[in-house]
Amino acid sequence: MIKEKLEKILLKVQKPGKYVGGELNAVIKNKDEVDVRFAFCFPDTYEIGMSHLGMKILYSLFNSKPYIWCERVFAPWIDMEEQMIKNEIPLYALESMDPVSEFDFIGFTLQYELSYTNMLNMLKLANVPLKSSDRTELKNIVVAGGPCACNPEPVADFVDIFFIGDGEEVDLEVIELFRECKKSGKTKQEFLLLASQIKGVYVPALYEVLYNEDGTIKSFAPKFENVPEKIEKRVMMDMDNSYYPDNFVVPNVEIVHDRAVEEIFRGCIRGCRFCQAGFLYRPVREKSVDCINEQCHTLCRNTGYDEVSLSSLSSSDYTQIVPLLEKLSSWSVDENVSLSLPSLRVDGFTEDILSKIKSVRKSGLTFAPEAGTQRLRDVINKNVKEDELLDTCKVAFNGGYSTVKLYFMIGLPTETLDDVKGIADLGQKVVSTFYQAENRPKGKGVRVTVSSSSFVPKPFTPFQWEPQDSIDTIHEKQAHIRENLTTKKISYNYHDADTSFMEAVFARGDRKLGEVLLKACEKGMRFDGWSDCFSLENWLEVFSECNIDPHFYANRRREFTEILPWDHIDYSVTKEFLINECKKAYDNQTTPHCREKCSNCGAMKHKGGVCFEKRSSLV
Amino acid sequence: MKNVRVWFKKDDQCRYISHLDLNRVMIRAIQKSRLPVWHTEGFNVHPYITFALPLSLGFRGERESMDMRILDDNLKLDVIKDELNKCLPNGLSVFDVTEPKMKPGAIASAKFKMRLSCDEYSVEELYTKLQEMLNSDEILVDKKTKKGIKKIDIKEYFKDAKHYDTENDVVIRVTLPAGSTTNINPTLLVKAFFEKYSVEPYYDITRVDVFDEKGRAFE
Numbered sequence A: 001m002i003k004e005k006l007e008k009i010l011l012k013v014q015k016p017g018k019y020v021g022g023e024l025n026a027v028i029k030n031k032d033e034v035d036v037r038f039a040f041c042f043p044d045t046y047e048i049g050m051s052h053l054g055m056k057i058l059y060s061l062f063n064s065k066p067y068i069w070c071e072r073v074f075a076p077w078i079d080m081e082e083q084m085i086k087n088e089i090p091l092y093a094l095e096s097m098d099p100v101s102e103f104d105f106i107g108f109t110l111q112y113e114l115s116y117t118n119m120l121n122m123l124k125l126a127n128v129p130l131k132s133s134d135r136t137e138l139k140n141i142v143v144a145g146g147p148c149a150c151n152p153e154p155v156a157d158f159v160d161i162f163f164i165g166d167g168e169e170v171d172l173e174v175i176e177l178f179r180e181c182k183k184s185g186k187t188k189q190e191f192l193l194l195a196s197q198i199k200g201v202y203v204p205a206l207y208e209v210l211y212n213e214d215g216t217i218k219s220f221a222p223k224f225e226n227v228p229e230k231i232e233k234r235v236m237m238d239m240d241n242s243y244y245p246d247n248f249v250v251p252n253v254e255i256v257h258d259r260a261v262e263e264i265f266r267g268c269i270r271g272c273r274f275c276q277a278g279f280l281y282r283p284v285r286e287k288s289v290d291c292i293n294e295q296c297h298t299l300c301r302n303t304g305y306d307e308v309s310l311s312s313l314s315s316s317d318y319t320q321i322v323p324l325l326e327k328l329s330s331w332s333v334d335e336n337v338s339l340s341l342p343s344l345r346v347d348g349f350t351e352d353i354l355s356k357i358k359s360v361r362k363s364g365l366t367f368a369p370e371a372g373t374q375r376l377r378d379v380i381n382k383n384v385k386e387d388e389l390l391d392t393c394k395v396a397f398n399g400g401y402s403t404v405k406l407y408f409m410i411g412l413p414t415e416t417l418d419d420v421k422g423i424a425d426l427g428q429k430v431v432s433t434f435y436q437a438e439n440r441p442k443g444k445g446v447r448v449t450v451s452s453s454s455f456v457p458k459p460f461t462p463f464q465w466e467p468q469d470s471i472d473t474i475h476e477k478q479a480h481i482r483e484n485l486t487t488k489k490i491s492y493n494y495h496d497a498d499t500s501f502m503e504a505v506f507a508r509g510d511r512k513l514g515e516v517l518l519k520a521c522e523k524g525m526r527f528d529g530w531s532d533c534f535s536l537e538n539w540l541e542v543f544s545e546c547n548i549d550p551h552f553y554a555n556r557r558r559e560f561t562e563i564l565p566w567d568h569i570d571y572s573v574t575k576e577f578l579i580n581e582c583k584k585a586y587d588n589q590t591t592p593h594c595r596e597k598c599s600n601c602g603a604m605k606h607k608g609g610v611c612f613e614k615r616s617s618l619v
Numbered sequence B: 001m002k003n004v005r006v007w008f009k010k011d012d013q014c015r016y017i018s019h020l021d022l023n024r025v026m027i028r029a030i031q032k033s034r035l036p037v038w039h040t041e042g043f044n045v046h047p048y049i050t051f052a053l054p055l056s057l058g059f060r061g062e063r064e065s066m067d068m069r070i071l072d073d074n075l076k077l078d079v080i081k082d083e084l085n086k087c088l089p090n091g092l093s094v095f096d097v098t099e100p101k102m103k104p105g106a107i108a109s110a111k112f113k114m115r116l117s118c119d120e121y122s123v124e125e126l127y128t129k130l131q132e133m134l135n136s137d138e139i140l141v142d143k144k145t146k147k148g149i150k151k152i153d154i155k156e157y158f159k160d161a162k163h164y165d166t167e168n169d170v171v172i173r174v175t176l177p178a179g180s181t182t183n184i185n186p187t188l189l190v191k192a193f194f195e196k197y198s199v200e201p202y203y204d205i206t207r208v209d210v211f212d213e214k215g216r217a218f219e
Ligand code: SF4
Pocket: A282, A283, A284, A593, A594, A597, A598, A599, A600, A601, A602, A603, A604, A610, A611, A612
């Protein structure tokens, strides 16, 4: 029994509370009364996975069906992993404490390329064969979704089914199909062939890839008739009527984002050229004020959370933001619930909004100009103007704020050392703005944090063909920023270039990388998103043992004509549009956002959302 | 406004959460219950609660208590109990709500039940070894104090401990100093055992009750 074995080891590990389940609102069913058991695996720690909205939505949705029991599984941290191996405890699910190997579905959400090793390691800890071809029966069907599923190829050997796009409908359709196939005694192959007919389903085993001598793809085609050549994403267009949980599992131990979360819209109108999410989730679809208000209230009541976060890719782009905040305040103040608005944009940060949020909680001020000069911001289509940013800072300083965080990326296409220096200059200007603000907090100094991450070119963005800067170049640029910072009021920190390099390799990888991942897993590599565990040296060793050059994936410029590993996946945004955007970037030309002008990206075919909103410029 | 003392058990999954986590879980349960509990004022508003005596992570607690202030003097104590129970996770359950009779500062000792077992020895061997240790002249062990690590002799504290073996483990019942002045954690015995025999027994410890100076149950 797993439970008895656990009792002996739990006091030897950090934060044992995350390995025992039993939280408020966790769903317990009788396993004999359900037809399908689904192990929802998050390939990272409990603290991170439990903070993830997508998992909460699907967990509740699946469990709303009487015939499905969905349970949660997280990657055990290294101390726990060691104990589990030593005591022969297989990976188990938190609700029933049953081994993951007993489940019909083993589902992963792929949020980050460097969690691929965790996915494999979790299968290994579950004693489930890693390769799809080694799992021959109609059980332990490994499925995966999430943003990284947009280029499924590096993990295509391990996953039976990928869900492309919004999961709310397609996941249930596949589970329902499985239930029928199990009842009628179909084989796994029969099930997979039937599943491939469902829109939004990609079954990698049903396709064949051929390569050119230089390692690029020669052809990619279905192996069987009727298997679709292109896999189109699924989209939930009616957000008000899409499933949203009225309840979250409330963790007993502290997690990263420990609060209620309400999704206010999906997608982003902006089209920043480096941002994958901005293209994957098109078109923008909003929920109504009433719907959000009701869902927020219900969630807070059912969970006991005293904070609700309004989540989206760019919260101030919500068309009804002020009425929404007003409506929420009508009960949140009385019930001691505070509102938080992450991902605010600089130009959306008006005094009106500021006062609404501040009245409840004063949080730090963060901006993401992403690039240091206007030219480079035009290249990446990040529509942030310097004077706007400084004006907003001034408003905030006068309103009592004294700390500002600025986020940048280095290694962007066309970037020069002048652009890099611009990062330091902008930090400097924020400091000066503080001292010009008449009502700044007295007796306090200003603290500005400048952070830089390294640019990772991603599939389905206009920069999907771009080479990534070499690690050495990134280091030079980091040094250049440091040299140009002259005041102690600014602190500079940067994201490790080594991890960004591996992220770039897997983001645009092909099926050949399956071998690399397999070898990495054999060597016990996991938690590569954590600096405690990541080692570039180990990775380079694995690549050289597999005779694969990682630079081929990260640092090579691709031709527009090259067949890309993810070309068979269709996120509605056309390749012509992306090529055009890329060319405009080279010309320092910006593209207006969806509400200013439609740029005909292709997402209009979903017949709704922002593409069909009335534009003020058209009146 | 009246003060109430909420009595609860901490067991099952919740024995694995820290005191800080317990605090957060209770605050959320109160928020969810919508009971009229007095909140702290100021910047970070939250229900005001205080625990009589923190319980170590991993211990079960059979008679734990938490104080809070109820804004509505007419609210029935049973209602508080029932409403809170609806909002607590598995492993935390309120069994009584009373008006406090003693101050938490009055607590002077706590009674524990320890279950010990290990892979290296049979229950009988473990029992014999423990007996040997408890009968020796001194039981020295490192104790973490504010001033660093100090060797202390715990013989004195365990002289009245009762122990016996069952089918699966050795059970020890002991009352130890607890509260604001001296605190002797029962795991010190486990540590002493490890220092002496290089074997670390598994332990399952329950705090059964807490008492004042005169040995009266805390109320
Ligand atoms: S079709 Fe036009 S409005 Fe719709 S998402 Fe694309 S660019 Fe925006």
